[in-house]
Amino acid sequence: xxxxxxxxxxxxxxxxTVVPMLLVLYYAFSVPTAGGTTWSLENxxxxxxxxxxxxxxxxxxxxxxxxxxxxxxxxxxxxxxxxSAFKRKNxxxxxxxxxxxxxxxxxxYAWLTILERSGFINSVLAFLNLPRLNILYTDKAVILGMxxxxxxxxxxxxxxxxxxxxxxxxxxxGDLGANPLQVFIKVILPLSMPGVVSGxxxxxxxxxxxxxxxxxxGGGQFTLIGNLIEQQFLVVGDWGFGSAISVVMIxxxxxxxxxxxxxxxxxxxVALW
Amino acid sequence: MVSEIIVQLKGVxxxxxxxxxxxxxxxxxxxxxxVTLLGPSGCGKTTMLxxxxxxxxxxxxxxxxxxxxxxxxxxxxxxxxxxxQRYALFSxxxxxxxxxxxxxxxxxKEPVIQEKVAHMLKLVNLEGxxxxxxxxxxxxxxxRVAIARALVNEPEVLLLxxxxxxxxxxxxxxxxxxxxxxxxxxxxTFLYVTHDQEEALSMSDTVVVMKxxxxxxxxxxxxIYNEPINAFVADFIGESNIVDGIMRQDYLVEFAGNTFDxxxxxxxxxxxxxxxxxxxxxxxxPPDRAKIxxxxxxxxxxxxxxxxxxxxxxxxxxxxxxxxxxPVGTTIGLxxxxxxxxxxxxxxx
Numbered sequence: 001x002x003x004x005x006x007x008x009x010x011x012x013x014x015x016x017t018v019v020p021m022l023l024v025l026y027y028a029f030s031v032p033t034a035g036g037t038t039w040s041l042e043n044x045x046x047x048x049x050x051x052x053x054x055x056x057x058x059x060x061x062x063x064x065x066x067x068x069x070x071x072x073x074x075x076x077x078x079x080x081x082x083x084s085a086f087k088r089k090n091x092x093x094x095x096x097x098x099x100x101x102x103x104x105x106x107x108x109y110a111w112l113t114i115l116e117r118s119g120f121i122n123s124v125l126a127f128l129n130l131p132r133l134n135i136l137y138t139d140k141a142v143i144l145g146m147x148x149x150x151x152x153x154x155x156x157x158x159x160x161x162x163x164x165x166x167x168x169x170x171x172x173x174g175d176l177g178a179n180p181l182q183v184f185i186k187v188i189l190p191l192s193m194p195g196v197v198s199g200x201x202x203x204x205x206x207x208x209x210x211x212x213x214x215x216x217x218g219g220g221q222f223t224l225i226g227n228l229i230e231q232q233f234l235v236v237g238d239w240g241f242g243s244a245i246s247v248v249m250i251x252x253x254x255x256x257x258x259x260x261x262x263x264x265x266x267x268x269x270v271a272l273w
Numbered sequence: 274m275v276s277e278i279i280v281q282l283k284g285v286x287x288x289x290x291x292x293x294x295x296x297x298x299x300x301x302x303x304x305x306x307x308v309t310l311l312g313p314s315g316c317g318k319t320t321m322l323x324x325x326x327x328x329x330x331x332x333x334x335x336x337x338x339x340x341x342x343x344x345x346x347x348x349x350x351x352x353x354x355x356x357x358q359r360y361a362l363f364s365x366x367x368x369x370x371x372x373x374x375x376x377x378x379x380x381x382k383e384p385v386i387q388e389k390v391a392h393m394l395k396l397v398n399l400e401g402x403x404x405x406x407x408x409x410x411x412x413x414x415x416x417r418v419a420i421a422r423a424l425v426n427e428p429e430v431l432l433l434x435x436x437x438x439x440x441x442x443x444x445x446x447x448x449x450x451x452x453x454x455x456x457x458x459x460x461x462t463f464l465y466v467t468h469d470q471e472e473a474l475s476m477s478d479t480v481v482v483m484k485x486x487x488x489x490x491x492x493x494x495x496x497i498y499n500e501p502i503n504a505f506v507a508d509f510i511g512e513s514n515i516v517d518g519i520m521r522q523d524y525l526v527e528f529a530g531n532t533f534d535x536x537x538x539x540x541x542x543x544x545x546x547x548x549x550x551x552x553x554x555x556x557x558x559p560p561d562r563a564k565i566x567x568x569x570x571x572x573x574x575x576x577x578x579x580x581x582x583x584x585x586x587x588x589x590x591x592x593x594x595x596x597x598x599x600p601v602g603t604t605i606g607l608x609x610x611x612x613x614x615x616x617x618x619x620x621x622x
Contacts, residue, residue, distance in 0.1 A: 166359070166361060168358075171357070171361065172362075173363075174349045175423075176354065176375035177349050178374075191364070193365075
């Protein structure tokens with residue numbers, strides 16, 4: 001019976017996860033030759049050419065920066081929401097989640113109209129006789145788009161862990177002589193690490209691989225690793241190289257998850273990830 | 274010798290959203306005393322403890338510590354420590370670091386910390402558990418860590434909020450003894466909150482009985498038990514028969530259809546009163562010689578004694594504890610001494 005009920009899921013996973021993964025691996029480790037295909041590491045050696053490494057490093061740095069900004073903005077927000085003095089938890093939670101109901105592309109397009117030369121921000125600035133702000137099609141705009149889109153993924157797991165911390169533990173730390181700052185550093189922060197780790201993972205991974213945000217808000221001049229993969233498949237038609245970059249990305253993400261789970265400690269079950 | 278007053282509450286009131294938790298409470302605690310706040314849940318005992326610990330601020334009145342007003346001093350600046358009901362251990366730290374927490378905050382030298390923590394682990398019988406994860410400990414062991422974590426700071430007053438409530442009966446008895454011994458050994462003032470009257474009577478120097486945010490009676494366990502000030506205290510501290518009576522004159526009370534000599538005076542003539550009689554003070558005797566007669570309705574063996582419910586001939590039912598037993602249905606007499614009849618003013622008219 002149990003095996004029977006599992007079957008649809010297994011079929012689904014084989015069809016849409018295992019088979020595509022195997023195809024990606026096949027294309028990554030093979031090159032077309034005159035008679036057909038042959039196994040090769042050529043696709044991977046191409047990735048390490050300076051031009052592609054630069055794309056990789058730029059993706060990495062933008063992802064790290066936007067993850068850091070999300071953490072700096074999201075942790076205090078989660079803390080305020082989890083605080084007992086805060087009465088309107090549900091309203092604020094809703095405000096964080098509502099934009100996610102809207103299509104990701106639409107949300108990002110909206111920023112386009114806000115940021116563009118004659119957009120909302122510049123109209124207001126012009127009205128106030130202030131100089132124009134030209135951040136559209138710069139990496140600032142890309143970071144803004146990432147932070148805007150991925151911030152809820154940082155806030156929610158941290159909030160969920162913080163709101164589960166026993167208030168008694170915080171009182172106990174105060175009782176033992178810790179001032180509010182010491183309580184935060186020595187008790188709340190370490191106890192919230194599982195949430196921080198899953199927040200970082202959930203922001204860093206999509207930020208590292210996004211190609212929509214960089215194309216719309218970066219104006220195409222900011223090629224990120226996601227754009228590179230997309231191009232190889234849809235424009236250049238070099239499936240082998242595209243697959244190889246995907247494999248590298250999978251390895252990078254698995255490695256970063258392994259590193260993060262090391263920090264997560266024993267209380268894995270608390271976090272979302 | 275009477276020692277100095279260490280903590281004093283004067284006219285302290287506390288409200289939660291307009292609901293009074295404590296109303297106009299006065300209490301003092303002497304140095305080295307073991308004081309227990311006793312009462313049913315919602316009586317304000319935990320609120321009082323939290324006010325002294327600094328987790329809540331009084332809405333009116335003052336709390337002084339060695340004569341100094343600490344009403345608005347935050348908890349981390351008070352020289353008291355707390356053992357929390359649900360332990361509130363730091364789950365990210367091991368046993369050693371949990372106990373060392375307060376010492377590290379005070380920036381003590383490492384060798385001093387090592388020595389103090391080792392001493393505490395010995396005191397609470399947890400030697401060799403230094404490196405253990407606190408989540409892997411049993412309830413009793415976690416309780417000991419919580420006690421050690423508070424005591425290692427050498428507080429002048431230790432506040433304990435129903436610390437044994439989550440333990441099973443046997444462990445609770447053991448810990449009661451250990452706590453009492455620790456208190457004697459260390460000479461620390463204990464303020465202990467419980468709803469368990471037996472625990473309160475066996476451990477305390479002074480018991481404070483509370484009800485609905487007000488103190489009912491303060492006294493030694495003996496005094497509270499033998500001379501409860503009102504029917505609530507009598508009923509809460511051990512089992513009691515509480516019957517309506519009328520004070521005919523000094524030292525003469527009428528209840529259960531008869532008049533009895535008693536040891537109380539100072540009531541108005543014919544004043545309605547509560548008459549409180551402990552079940553163990555009622556003795557079985559032949560019905561023809563007794564002022565109270567009745568039929569045994571039920572008999573229950575409780576180990577040390579029998580518990581019988583006797584339906585009196587006037588309709589009152591009596592709870593009797595005795596080492597003797599009469600079978601169900603027998604008509605018996607109940608006797609009692611004048612000293613065992615406790616007369617109390619009616620709480621309400």
